[in-house]
Amino acid sequence: MKEIKHFINGAFVGSVNGRTFEDINPVNGQLIGHVHEAGRAEVDAAVQAARAALHGPWGKMSVDERAAILHRVADGITARFDEFLDAECLDTGKPGSLARHIDIPRGAANFKVFADLLKNVPGEAFEMGTPDGSGAINYAVRRPKGVIGVISPWNLPLLLMTWKVGPALACGNTVVVKPSEETPLTATLLGEVMQTAGVPPGVYNVVHGFGGDSAGAFLTEHPDVDAFTFTGETGTGELIMRAAAKGVRQVSLELGGKNAGIVFADCDMDKAIEGTLRSAFANCGQVCLGTERLYVERSIFDEFVARLKAGAENLVIGPPNDPASNFGPLVSLKHREKVLSYYQQAIDDGATVVTGGGVPQMPDALSGGAWIQPTIWTGLADDSAVVTEEIFGPCCHIRPFDSEPEAIALANRLPYGLSATLWSENVGRAHRVAAQLEAGIVWVNSWFLRDLRTAFGGSKQSGIGREGGVHSLEFYTELKNICVKL
Numbered sequence: 205m206k207e208i209k210h211f212i213n214g215a216f217v218g219s220v221n222g223r224t225f226e227d228i229n230p231v232n233g234q235l236i237g238h239v240h241e242a243g244r245a246e247v248d249a250a251v252q253a254a255r256a257a258l259h260g261p262w263g264k265m266s267v268d269e270r271a272a273i274l275h276r277v278a279d280g281i282t283a284r285f286d287e288f289l290d291a292e293c294l295d296t297g298k299p300g301s302l303a304r305h306i307d308i309p310r311g312a313a314n315f316k317v318f319a320d321l322l323k324n325v326p327g328e329a330f331e332m333g334t335p336d337g338s339g340a341i342n343y344a345v346r347r348p349k350g351v352i353g354v355i356s357p358w359n360l361p362l363l364l365m366t367w368k369v370g371p372a373l374a375c376g377n378t379v380v381v382k383p384s385e386e387t388p389l390t391a392t393l394l395g396e397v398m399q400t401a402g403v404p405p406g407v408y409n410v411v412h413g414f415g416g417d418s419a420g421a422f423l424t425e426h427p428d429v430d431a432f433t434f435t436g437e438t439g440t441g442e443l444i445m446r447a448a449a450k451g452v453r454q455v456s457l458e459l460g461g462k463n464a465g466i467v468f469a470d471c472d473m474d475k476a477i478e479g480t481l482r483s484a485f486a487n488c489g490q491v492c493l494g495t496e497r498l499y500v501e502r503s504i505f506d507e508f509v510a511r512l513k514a515g516a517e518n519l520v521i522g523p524p525n526d527p528a529s530n531f532g533p534l535v536s537l538k539h540r541e542k543v544l545s546y547y548q549q550a551i552d553d554g555a556t557v558v559t560g561g562g563v564p565q566m567p568d569a570l571s572g573g574a575w576i577q578p579t580i581w582t583g584l585a586d587d588s589a590v591v592t593e594e595i596f597g598p599c600c601h602i603r604p605f606d607s608e609p610e611a612i613a614l615a616n617r618l619p620y621g622l623s624a625t626l627w628s629e630n631v632g633r634a635h636r637v638a639a640q641l642e643a644g645i646v647w648v649n650s651w652f653l654r655d656l657r658t659a660f661g662g663s664k665q666s667g668i669g670r671e672g673g674v675h676s677l678e679f680y681t682e683l684k685n686i687c688v689k690l
C-alpha cells in the first residue's frame with residue numbers, strides 16, 4: 205500500500221495533523237494508497253521553503269545553469285518513463301498507449317522547451333533623445349516573479365502540471381504545486397526526479413489535499429505567494445481569482461470549455477471522422493479541448509452521424525495494461541455520477557441516443573470501476589443543458605446546419621471560448637471561418653496538434669492570459685525597464 209507524502213524543501217514529509225485521504229484506482233475502485241492532506245502548517249512550510257530558495261543557489265544561477273538542470277529533470281522523467289506511465293495510469297485509468305504517447309513525453313518536453321526558450325529569447329532596447337542632446341538608452345530585463353502557486357487538475361496530471369512548472373522554473377521562480385486530489389502520484393514522483401537532477405531544496409514543492417477548505421484554498425489564501433497559475437473548472441477559477449485579489453496577485457487561468465466542431469460538406473470525411481473520434485472520446489472525453497458540440501452541414505449529416513456512430517462503437521473499452529484498449533474509465537465514480545446525470549438529462553430533453561448512453565458491462569474484476577459508454581446524441585434544442593454546459597465526458601451532440609454564417613453563430617453562442625475544430629478542404633473557407641470563431645485555439649483539419657511555442661489559452665469564460673512560448677514569459681517574469689541617461 206502506497207503512502208503519498210508532500211514534497212517540501214527537498215524532502216518527503218507527512219502532515220503534522222496525521223490526516224490522510226484515499227487515492228482510488230478508477231479501473232476497479234481499489235485503494236491505491238493513503239495521501240497526506242496538507243493543513244495550513246504544511247502549506248506554510250512549502251511557501252516558506254519556496255521563498256527561501258529564491259534567495260539561495262537557485263536565485264544566483266545563470267540561465268544556462270538553470271537550463272542544464274531542467275534538461276536533467278526532463279532526462280530524469282524519460283529515464284523513469286515506465287514508472288511515470290504506471291503512476292499516471294494507476295491514478296487516471298487512461299489507456300497505457302495514450303499516456304505513453306502524450307502525457308509522459310509531454311512531461312519531459314515541457315521542461316526542455318522552456319529551458320531552451322529562456323536561453324534564446326531576445327530582449328528589447330530603445331535609444332531616445334534628451335533635451336541636453338546626450339540621449340538615453342532603455343533596456344528591459346526579465347526577473348522571476350517569485351513564488352508561484354500551481355494548482356492543477358486530474359485529466360492530464362503530469363502534462364498540465366509540468367506545462368506550468370517547466371516555464372516557471374526556467375524563468376527562475378520557485379513553485380508550490382497543489383495537484384488534484386484525484387491524481388497525486390506523478391507530481392510526487394517528480395519530487396524524486398528533482399532531487400536526482402540537482403534542483404535545490406525548496407524550488408519545487410508539492411502539497412496534497414482538496415480544494416475548498418483544504419490545501420488548495422490554504423495556498424491561494426497564503427499572503428506570501430506572488431502569483432497563481434491554475435487549470436481547472438471555470439467556477440474554481442473564479443474562486444482563485446477572488447483569493448488572488450487580496451494582495452493584488454496575478455493569475456493565469458486555463459478554464460473549462462464547451463468546444464464546437466464544425467464539419468463542412470467539402471471536408472475530407474475520413475479525416476473528419478478520425479479527428480472527431482479523437483476530439484470527442486480521447487481520454488474518455490476528459491480533455492478540456494475536446495469537442496462536445498458538433499455542427500455538420502445538412503447534406504452530409506446522416507453519413508457523418510452513421511460513421512461517427514460506427515467509430516464510437518469500435519472503440520475498445522479496457523484497462524490501461526490492455527494493449528488493445530483505447531478507451532478507459534472516467535477518473536472516479538463521483539465524476540461518473542455527474543456525466544450520467546447529463547446522459548439522463550439528454551433523454552429527458554428528448555434526444556435521440558445514436559449510441560451509448562449508459563454503463564458498459566465489464567468483467568467482475570473491473571466492475572467497481574468508473575466505466576461509461578461513449579455516447580452520441582442528436583435532436584436536442586440549442587439551449588438544452590447537454591448542449592450548453594461542459595460535461596467533461598465521452599459524449600457529443602450533433603446538429604445539422606445550412607450555411608456558413610449559421611455554423612459560426614452556433615459555435616459562438618456560448619460564454620466559453622477555449623478551442624474549436626473545423627473540417628473543410630476549401631482553404632479560403634477555412635481561413636475565413638477560423639478568423640470568426642471566438643476561441644483561443646482553432647484547429648483546421650486536425651485536433652490537439654500542439655507546438656509548445658504557440659499561444660495557448662481560452663477566450664471568454666475559458667480563461668485569462670496565454671501560456672506557451674514567449675507568452676509564458678509574460679506571466680512568469682516581471683519585465684523591468686532600466687533607463688540610463690548618457
Ligand SMILES: NC(=O)c1ccc[n+]([C@@H]2O[C@H](COP(=O)([O-])OP(=O)(O)OC[C@H]3O[C@@H](n4cnc5c(N)ncnc54)[C@H](O)[C@@H]3O)[C@@H](O)[C@H]2O)c1
Binds near residue numbers: 415459
Ligand atoms: N483550459 C485548459 O487548459 C484546461 C485544461 C484541463 C482541464 N481544464 C478544465 O478542468 C476541469 C476538470 O478538472 P477538475 O475537475 O480537476 O477541476 P477543478 O476546478 O475541480 O479542480 C482543479 C484543481 O483546483 C483545486 N481546487 C478546487 N477548488 C479549489 C479552491 N476553492 N481553491 C483552490 N484550489 C481549488 C482542485 O483541488 C484541483 O487541484 C474542466 O472544467 C476542464 O475543462 C481546463
Ligand SMILES: O=C/C=C/C=C(\O)C(=O)O
Binds near residue numbers: 360364367
Ligand atoms: O485538458 C486540457 C488539455 C490541455 C493541454 C495543454 O495545456 C497543452 O497541451 O499544453
